Amino acid sequence: MSIRQVSASELKTRIENEPHLFLLDVREPNEFEYARIKNSVLIPLNQIPQRLGELNPQQEIVVICHHGVRSQQACMYLSHSGFKNIANLTGGIDAWSCDCDSSVPRY
Template identity: 55%
Template sequence: MTIPELSPEAFYNRWPQNEVGEEVQLLDVREVAELELASLPAADHIPMGQIPQRLGELDSKKPIVVMCHGGARSLRVAQFLISQGFKEVFNLSGGIDAWSKQVDPKVPQY
């Protein structure tokens, strides 16, 4: 199963920050400790291990862009969401690390 990838720059251009939450759900699947190092205010946070129990918190009618630190965990979660019937799911390629490099250098890298 191929998961569509969005670069941070493409995501930022497609959905301005004021539309995140309204038009698209940005799902951060990193662990709580990682949020203390770097985070995006508009993202909803559900750690990867809790996704199966918390599917009801996701809006299947909106596109979902899944992110993590570097893109590997988010890819696995995106595959899982599609297997659960979610239709429009994207992986944020390079994760929050790439976001810091491509979109907002004020977001700390770790």
């Protein structure tokens, strides 16, 4: 099964044109507090199974982590749970900081 990948610059354009795009951040709370994309929602990777009901399977979800590994795992889990419209932010918040918004701290 192949998960759709979205680059940071593509995501930036999509956010500008689709303000209701759901951004799911699967990092830990301390990482989220340090650096995040505006309007993203934090559900740490290990909490996704218990909090699946908070997500809308009909809505497009872009999943974010530090470099794109945990978010890819989350995408696979969501896909196996029946979510059809999901994408992984390639390079994670680090790519976002480098390519789109240098005010977001790197770590």
